[in-house]
Amino acid sequence: MLKPALSFVLVGLLAQIPQANAQVTPSAPSAQPSALPGGARPGATLPGGVVVPGNAQPGRAGQPGVTVPGSNRGTTPANVPANGQNQTGRGANGTLTPQGANGQTPGTADGNGQADGIAPEQQAADEPKTQEEAIEDGYQAARRREREQLRQKLFGYEIFNNSNNQNPFQPSTTIATPRNYVVGPGDALNILLYGYTEADFSQTVSNEGYVYFKQNSGIGPVSVLGLTVEAAKARIANRLSTKFVGLKNSQYGAQNTYLEVTLGAVRSIRVSVLGEAFKPGTYVLSSLSTAMNAIYQAGGPDVLGSYRRVSLIRNNRVLTTLDLYDYLLTGVQRNDVRLQDGDIIRFGKYVSRVEITGTVNRNNIFEMLPGETMDRLLFYAGDFAANAYKNRVKVTRLTDRERKVIDVTQDQYKTFVMQDGDIVNVEQLLDRFENQVTVQGAVFRPGRYSLDQNKTLRQLINNAEGLKGDAFTGRVQIVRTREDLAVENLSVNLADILNGSAADIPLQREDQIIVTSKFELAEGASVSIQGEVNQPSEGFQYVANMTLEDLILRAGGLRESAASAQIEVIRRKKDVDVTSTNASVADAYRFNVDRDLSIKATDSKFLLQPFDQVIVRRSPNYQVQTYARVEGEVLLPGQYPIVRKDQKVSDLVSAAGGLSPFAYVEGATLIRTVKLSDDELALRQRSVEELSDDSRKGVVQIEDVSTTKTESIGINLQKILQNPGSSEDILLLEGDLLRIPKRLETVRLQGELMLPTTVKYRPGQTFQDYVAQAGGFTDRSQRRKSFVVYANGSVDRTRKFMFFNVYPRVEPGSEIIVPKKTGVPLTPQQILASTAGTISSLLSVIGLIIALTRVAP
Secondary structure, X not given: OHHHHHHHHHHHHHHHOOHXXXXXXXXXXXXXXXXXXXXXXXXXXXXXXXXXXXXXXXXXXOOOOOEOOOOOXXXXXXXXXXXXXXXXXXXXXXXXXXXXXXXXOOOOEOOOOOEOXXXXXXHOOOOOOOHHHHHHHHHHHHHHHHHHHHHHHEOOHHHHOOOOOOOOOOOOOOXXXXXXXXXXXXOEEEEEEEEOOOEEOOEEOOOOOEEEEOOOXXXXXXXXXXXXXXHHHHHHHHHHOOOOHHHOOEOOEOOOEEEXXXXXXXXXXXXXXXXXXXXXXXXXXXXXXXXXXXXXXXXXXXXXXXXXXXEEEEOOEEEEEEOHHHHHHHXXXXXXXXXXXXXXEEEEEOOOEEEEEEOEOOOXXXXXXXXXXXXXXXXXXXXXXXXXXXXXXXXXXXXXXXXXXXXXXXXXXXXXXXXXXXXXXXXXXXXXXXXXXXXXXXXXXXXXXXXXXXXXXXXXXXHOOOEOXXXXXXXXXXXXXXXXXXXXXXXXXXXXXXXXXXXXXXXXXOOEEEEOEHHHHOOOOEEEEEEOEOOOEEEEEOOOOXXXXXXHHHOOOEOOOEEEEEEEEEEEOOOOOOOOOOOOOEEEEEEOOOOOOOOOOOOOOOEOOOOOEEEEEEOOOOOOOOEEEEXXXXXXXXXXXXXXXXXXXXXXXXXXXXXXXXXXXXXOEEEEEEEOOHHHHHHHHHHHHHHOOOOOOOOOOOOOOOOEEEEEEEOOHHHHHHOOOOOOOOEOOOOOEEEEOEOOOEEEEEXXXXXXXXXXXXXXXXXXXXXXXXXXXXXXXXXXXXXXXXXXXXXXXXXXXXXXXXXOOOOOOOEEEEOEOOOOOOOHHHHHHHHHHHHHHHHHHHHHHHHHHHHOO
């Protein structure tokens, strides 16, 4: 039980370790028995000179999706057979080749050899995890995240491990033949003779290092193994000269045949990358490849690998040492020699690492060689950023017991030697100005100025191009920040300083000078005009010397309906007697303004003051022409003007030429458009809603009330024409429509009837006769609520006399409407119970009356 608890605590502690000081310990080699040929264990040498890395997971070669020994992160494809190790990563000579050797990108694995592509739950899907295993998986996942975060911070990691680059940094195969190229088995040599004799002996160097000259030349094989191209050309020319004498100057004559030896197709070589590499293993490369090509194929150094000391080993000795920083920072490929078959590139452990943060161009972890100073570290970091504080940097250093902070000044950068684990922090400049003063307000050039050239207030005002005309110089504010960062206000009379009657004020850093405008000290003044003008407004800006005519002109002039002799100006008072009950609170002035608005001697010359209100009233004699219309059975239907205020319906009929022979006078209707204000509309809507529930058993249809509504007015045109000008004769209004229909001979029946329909009007028939023609009433008909709408728009309802319904008369063009009951009809049981209750009550009353009769004397 103790081990899981300790493991859980360890995971938590590792998650809190600062990334900058993270020390990653490589995993221990696996203790499982090896399944490599001959039982080789990690670290052993396989046939072909390949060393098995110690952190690879053995025993799983040949299985799909499993790490191949010899590569930290290589995985075999899923379609490779599992029974045959030569098919899962062995080359022709028995060496193990990672999946990246032929151009494919190998997989990646963590520090203990476990491939990232293999989830733990896939390895043991059928076995439930114990608590110890779950804690161990969490610990391993935390270590993987920690290592990956450290890799991302290492300088140069993204160059060698950029997933966007496909087959990066491959050697060029189209270059001219290098003269120092060493020929080996597999190289294709272009051997051409030209001149007096022409022949082509191009061929591939054999595995033993020979080239053969056939065609009955008698020369035989020539060994070119280990020779440069120049040396091979000389040897081949020496051998061919025995057959082709023209290749040399001799007793037979001058040279007349020439030899050219160049490379055709280059051979492949195998190079091993070992040590702290990101993807160690054996790689198949072009013979033109250099050490940098192999380093890129291997992904560069791993977490513990060194960028500064990369060894190239040839024939069991170190041929050269590469410093990758030279290439990454300057592009110089120093000691980048061409590889040969069997070369070994070994990454050792890093020398020392230093992290730099803050305002530098590169925030990374850099590897430092012994004796390198702060100045060199700043070069690696791309030097200071523009806003960096360069005079001092802070170094956090690890001692044998604890940490300490060292302040390194600028003069110590070239002598301060860096140590492993140092953390350098470069701070920013202070967010303040050392010589800034500010002026704002009523000056021509407000803004920030230098205190060096503006030491006094007068100098600053002059450099700001002086004061504007609206500047209020009687009180200018200087907002000053003191040394304790408290802010104080200084008020000065700038007018006295400028005319020399007061001493000039010396300025200090961060002073703010505020020059107020006179307009900011006054309330914004305006004048308004309303009424019969073309562009009335409540907010014309007031300007000095504005007259009444000027304001009317800005409002677009007077309308035709304006009463120019009745223009009023209302002016507020500033000295109202608040103790008086009849005190005047405003003054009213009345003027007669000429419509011409041109300047003449008769102008009012009345000067407006701020907040004056001008009212242009409508002339009482101005009337807009109005019209009424007549339609239907008249001789001249159409639109007619209302020429008199007392013009009536009879006048409209007379103007239309009178009635036609087919006019149905009783059906004449006057249609009028009624306009309601918002207040009238709200009051009417409320009244209709309150009265809509007046009937308990009937349904009331409520019309939508709007500001403009067309209504039909029932008139008696026959009486109007018989007695024009009588009380029946209605005055006409604008938009009235008199509609006189043709003689009607039908009656329409609507509502709760058996068969609502339209029937012919027959004189002498009653209301009930017409209802009978529609099938009669239904069980849900409200007979006593029936009504008739006549052709002229008037309505007559059914009345009640004792126990009888008195129905209205029916005329041509009428419409009979029978409402529908809204209550639920009674069932026979309810009717019986109600009848029994009524009879019982009636018998009780009769018995009471009899009893009272007997008691009476």
